[in-house]
Amino acid sequence: MIVQEQRTARHWDLAYRHGTVFEQVTDAEQQMFATFVRTIREAQDMRVGCRAVDIGCGTGEWTRALAAMGIDVRGFDFSAVALSKARKLSLGARSDRQPSYELWDVNTDPIPTSLVPGTIDIVTCRLSLSYLDVARFLTDVRRWLAPEGVLHVVTKVAEKQPEPPEMGPYVLPHRGLDERQLKALCQGWRSVDGYKLDPQGETTALVLQHPVDASFP
Incomplete structure (x- = not known):
């Protein structure tokens, strides 16, 4: 099942307050990320x-995984409840580096001063890109990335989602991208x-590098 409507910060705050979690990060996922x-x-x-x-870091599971790889990472989300949980969980993480977190609605708020153009090596969106204003976001990412920087996207593929089991009010299905959107996302990069x-290919990852001028339909 793919969520069609956008959801507010208030909705996510309520969901995270009631224990909503997304898919856990596996060792295999981390290994593939490091390889690609x-x-x-x-x-x-x-x-x-x-x-x-x-x-769209949520409670910071992927952010903590990046920190465990030795990466200096800052997570952004517009749910204050999610970030509060992320900070608490990060304090107990086994890592030489501690991730940092910042409240930000990427679709509507001004860009944080910490996102200096040309300074970011990796921008990651794990199961979050389809909730964003994609065209605006890609324009911003191209400015943030360092010369060899990478945009790494993990997303559900809309056409390959199975019928979900019956879910409670705070168990959220994922929003995903369809094949047309995935193809468009790959345009405008010299390295894909x-x-x-x-x-089954229900969840896919894209590694995009060296942007050129392009637009997302």
Whole structure:
């Protein structure tokens, strides 16, 4: 099932307050990310810091996974409840680096001063891009990325979603992108790579690098 309507910060605050969680990050997902995102390997080889931002971070599970890989990462979300939980969970995480978090509605608020153009190595959207104003977001990402920077997107594929089981009021189905939107998302980048996170291809990842001028329909 794919959610069609947008949801407000108030909705997400209520959902997270009642224990809503999204899919857990697996070891296999982290390994595939490290394999396909070249910036990480290059930064590790050169023993220099790698700076990332996680957009729509929720309670910070993916943000903490990035920190555990040795990445300096800041998570952004527009749910204050989610970020409060993310900060508490991050305090107990086993990592040399601690992620930071910032409240931000990416669709409507001014861009935070921490997102300096040309300084971000990796921008990640894990199951969050389809909730954003994609055209506006891609324009901003192109400005934020460093010369070798990468946009990494994990999303549900609309056409491949199974019928969901009966769900309670605070168990949220995912919103996803359809095949046409995925194809459009890959336009405007000189380097495009991707991989499936499950055998059926219900969840896919895209690795986009070296942007050129393009628009998202």
